[in-house]
Amino acid sequence: MVDAVDATMSDSEIHPSAIIASGAKIGRGVTIGPWCSVGPDVIIEDGVKLIANVVVDGHTTLGKDSVYYPFSTIGLAPQDLKYKGEPTRCIIGSRTVVREQVTIHRGTESGDGITTVGSDCLLMVNSHIAHDCHLGNRVIIVNNVVLGGHVHIDDDARVMGSAAIHQFVRIGKAALVGGVTGVESDVIPYGSVLGNRARLVGMHWIWLKRNGVQNEELHVLRHVYRTLFPREENQTCVFEERLQAVKDKFGHSDRVQEIIDFIEQPSRRGLVKVGRSISSSEKEG
Template identity: 60%
Template sequence: MPEPGQHPGKTGIHPTALVDPRASLGEGVWIGPWCMVGPDVRLGDNVRLHASVMVEGQTVLEEGVEVYPFSTVGYPPQDLKYAGEKTRCHIGARTVVRENVTIHRGTAQGAGETRIGRDCLIMANAHVAHDCVLGDGVIIVNNVVMGGHVMIGDNARIMGSAALHQFVRVGHGAVVGGLCGVEMDVIPYGSVLGNRARLVGLNWIGLRRSGVDAGEIQQMRLAFRELYPRSSRGRSLLGERMDRVRQRYGHIDRVAEMLRFMEEPSRRGLTRPGQAGVSEKDVEG
């Protein structure tokens, strides 16, 4: 909704806002009181900066992005190697950034860009560090912090106060439990819990909510148990188990996606199974 006195489809800037005349503003943008927008910023149509929002650097906010008070977007990274290079920050359409969030631009040593996808929700007090890449539909709950170069796949859920080590990858559709310290990669559709995150199963609740049918979920359950048997007695090497899963279940797209993720190069390795104080039954809902 437009602010009082703002006509729909027309850009409105509060008198107390500081907007560099070189910034690019789309139609229907609203920039609220005490906001600041730098010269290299591009705001798409219907972007809304509520109040006391600071946007700097070579930063793009696509159509319909909404940023709540006291958030900063596109400021320099917290990296001692950063020397003022012209790096970037990009936020996809319709993403909502709540209060007190910090999103830093990339580094020359990384990809040069921090990128957040479309239709994401980043809740209050979260931190998205330099060179992070978040897919579409990601939800970041309150107080989550990320190190640099973290990659989060589409529709993943990172629950409250989780901490993600730099270079960690979180796969498509995975869920990271609250208060987790994630030091290693999380497989697609995986579910991790605990002070030091341990893989306790797949994100069964998320799979059901996204419309995956019961038959496929059962096949994924069997594939997961083949990859990570509950008993260590006579357990074969992970590579051998992956080969068996590929032969038996590789025709299932989501299982194939998990296997591709596990085979890709990783700076951190894969999160290992463990109870972390809960059982698989606890996360099935």
């Protein structure tokens, strides 16, 4: 890692039109294309590519071999009126790909002070990652998705196009959020939600099957889901009793325990409710 002024000594390719502030740290084999801007507190690790017209500012670290497409902005000030210029941070993991017009804001002092995106993520065109959000590894965010502040998304989750996630929502491991879905509450690990206001409609069976989960475990997860989230007409006991029944019968399963742990963690938003979401047009009809 060298200062920006010595970047040519690190086998990096920096276009003459790029503006690299003094103090920025540039790794080996970095490519910084035309009209990029890199602030003085930025750290760019080995093999990073800024294709063109990328702005990186603040106390921001771009992980090894990550790629940033034109007009993406990373580490700029948060859209939070309480923010007064504190030296908060933004960290992007290795091999993550950030497509055109994505915005990722740094954290706030009143939050965690840091925004993080894990490794091997894909953030598609025009998505927004707000201040103090935390994304795990291998997360996919599709076009036009907006995350409010303080959203937590665990490993392998998928958020489909034009979904909107309310601030402080948690999305569990390998969960699926359908397109054009408004998520106001937490989504359990491996859960699948859909609708104008999100409703839990099942488990993310496709991900589970593609990742080698065997039929016996799928059967267990199906039983757990039906126990925890029966349709209203089938509810014979309160949620706490249903959760205890799942603990007693299936707590030995690692994936079931992940769901239990997620449910038992403190939450500001509660859990997404079960059931088919009804759109406004359906209600009017």
